[in-house]
Amino acid sequence: MKVQKNSGIIVTFDSNKLRQSLLKSGAGKKTVESVLQNIEHELYDGIPTKKIYKLASQLLKKVAASHAARYNLRNALLLLGPAGFFFEKFIARLYEKEGYKTLINLNLKGHCVSHEVDIVAQKELRNTMIECKFHNSSTNNSDVKTPMYILSRFNDLKVNRHKLFKENEKIDRCCIATNNRFTSDALTFALCSGLDLLSWDYPFNDNLKIKIDENALYPVTCLTTLSAVEKEKLLILDVILASELLQHSEKLNDIGISHNRQKNILKEASELCKN
Template sequence: MKVIKYSGDIVDFDPRKLRKSLAKSGAGDLVVEDILHKISKEIYNGISTKKIYKRAFALLKKEANSHAARYNLRSALQLLGPAGFFFEKYIARLFDAEGYQTVTNLILPGKCVSHEIDVLIKKDNELAMVECKFHSARENKSDVKVPLYVFSRFNDLKERKQIVFSKNEIVSKCWIVTNNRFTSAAIDFAKCSGMNLLSWDYPKDNNLKTKNDIDCLYPVTCLTTLSLGEKDKLLILDVILARELVNNSEQLVRIGLSASRIKNVLKEVRELVRCI
């Protein structure tokens, strides 16, 4: 059975991949096998992976909103656009959770010119710049031109001492983060140049997918009990992570939710932030 990926590539349907993604949602083995059985009966030659995803999402939502929310992570990251401003804030939250000091959206002087920095991070007296490359379309990849360009900016920045967290600090490391993927050439150049990359699936065991499984750092855009407009309002209020609502439910009042809806949202949030 052939399926059409987001990129337009035609590949064989692999039930193992679907089973793995369903299991990562937190659904039990019986639920996973039942959904896999139903979808396997419904698919046809030439079906898109997008349709398979939508069907799996709907079936998971019938079981538990939090299962569907976890399964929805990659699409939820795309909702942090369209310009990527909230994606930058989300990435800062990821580094915050790992013990970094962070600042977003600032301008630093280099040796030759000034540079707009998406996120600046500091840990163990090491200062690093983080360039965020947001893609609104899932099939888009960050190619080798991205690390080439960012590397030149990094080289200019590291020639000047900065005053952000404290005086006379030097930007000694560079990260590039994307919600999608990097091409193999981009990864090769970054490795050779000593740059750090973070994407949907890279590095293999410490990527955007695994970081969420470990620390439950799901964005509010994952939540299935909120409309798109309500999610946008929360982002504007600087509520970026779903877990920030656990002890901050008054923000749900501020965006106009009724008491009964707030109860439903918080139920999903509490289930979602129980790391699986």
Template sequence: MKIVKHSGSIVEFNRDKLKSSLLKSGAGTQVVEEVLNVIDSQIYEGITTKKIYKLAFSLLKKSSNSHAARYNLRAAIQMLGPAGFFFEKYIARLFISEGYLAQTNLFLSGRCVGHEIDVAVMKNNYIEMIECKFHAGSETNSDVKVPLYILSRFNDVKDRNHTIFTKKDKISACWIVTNNRFTSDAMTFATCSGLKLLSWDYPQKGSLRQRIDEDRLYPVTCLTTLTAVEKDKLLVLDIILAKEVSDNAEVLVKIGLSTIRIKNVLKEVAELCKYM
């Protein structure tokens, strides 16, 4: 059966691929098969992947809010836009969870010109810069022009003294992080140039998706018990991760939630963050 992707391209419906993504939500085999059976009965020639996704999401939500939240992860990261400012904060949180110190939104003087740097991280006195390439749509990939441009910026700021964590910090390496994917040319050039890449599914071991699951770094935007407006309010209050909600439950009162809704949100967060 032919289905239509977000990009408009037409592909064969891949039931196994859908099953794999449903299982990654944490739902059991029986629940996943029930969801797939309903979808099998409702899909038709020319249906969009967006409609299939919405149907799968609603069916999972009936089973468990946390399963639906996890299934919604990639879309939830896209909600850290539209400009990507909150995505930069999110990536900083990811590195902090792995033992780094992090600073965001920096302006550093290079040998030739000044540069806005998204994130700088330090571990064992080794400092790296991180450039975040945020895409609001799921079909947009970062091509070879991205590492070409960022390499020139890295070369301009490296080996100079900067005031980031101390007064004499030198940047020794550079990451490029995207919420989508890199083209093959971008990966080849980055590897050849010594740049580090992190995307939704790259590298094969330690991809963005894997690191999120392993460290339980689910963004607050994936919670199904909150409205889009409420999620935006939390982001403005610097609540970026779902688990930060349970550590700062009073913010739910601040954004106007009732006692019953607060209980539901905290239950979803607890189920979500205990996964794996």
């Protein structure tokens, strides 16, 4: 059976790959096999993977909304746009969970020109400049031009000292974070140039998906019990993570959600955040 990926490429349907992604949602083996059987009955030659993904999400939600929420993680990252400002805040939250202090949206003077810097993260007195490359489509990857451009900015900034967490600090390292993937040339260039990269699937043992799952740092956009408009309103109120919604549930009142719906939303958020 052939399926069509979002990029338009035709590939052979891999039931085991789908099984593994369903298991990572937190669903039990019996549920996963039931979902797989239902999906296999709906397959036809050339079916878009987007349709398979949507059907799987609907079936998981019937069992538990939190399973569908985890399964929807990559799409949830796309909803941190369209400009990517909320994605920058999300990445800062990830670094803070790992013990970093962070500053966002800085304007720093380099040796030649001034630069807008998305995030500076400090740990053990070392400062890392983090540039976020946000994509609105899952088919768009960051190519070699991205690390080339950011390396030139890093080289201009690291010469000077800056007012960061205190006066007269240097920028020691540079990292590029994206919600999608890097091309092979981008990975090769970054490795050769000493740049750190963070993407959906890189580094292999410590990528964006692993960091999110291990720390239960799911964006509020994962929640299936919220509409797209409600998710955006919460992001504007600086509720970036589902765990933050649990800590500040009054924000649901602020955006006009009824008491009955609030219980369902908070239940899903609570289940989602359980490691």
